[in-house]
Amino acid sequence: MKNSAWNIAIKWGAIYALLTLIWLPLESLAGLHDDYVKYRVLLTNLKYIPAFLIFFAALRSSRETAPDGEYPYSRAFTDGLRLTAISTLFSIPAQYISLRYLASDFLSQMQQAMTEGLWMTSAEAEQYFEFQSYFIQSILAIPATGLMITAIVALFVSRNSRAYERNG
16 A cells, blocks of 8 residues: 555656746746736746646546545545655656756846845845755745645545535
C-alpha cells in the first residue's frame, strides 16, 4: 500500500513539476512579462487551477487504491502532504531550468516593470527579483500552497465507507 501511495505521489509530483517548468514560458508567450505586465500579478494565480486539478486527480487515484472504498480525510490529507513533498522536490530543478533557460529574461523584465510602474523602488525590485531570492521564494511557495490545496481537495475526495454505503 505504501509503495502504491508513493508511486502515485511520484507520478503526479512529476506532472506538477512539469507545470512549474512551463508556467513562466507560457506567461512570457502571453505577454505577461512585457506588454501586459500589469496583469501578471493577477493572472499568474491562474496556475492554481491546474494545480488543484493535479492534486484532485492524484488524491482521487489514491482513493481508488483504498481498501473497502474507505478513504478518510486523514489519509487523503496524508497522501496530499506526500504529493506536496514530492512536488516540491521535483520542482526545484524545474524552477531552476525555467528561470535560467526557458524564461531567462523574466527577472530583469520584472525588475524593470516594477520600477517603471512605481510599484517598487529600484533597490526593492533588484532585491526581490534577484535570482537566488526569487528562486527560494518560489520553491518555498510550493509547500505552502500544496498544504492549502491538500486541505481543500481532501475534503472533496475523502470518503468514509459507512457514509458512502448509506448515501451511495
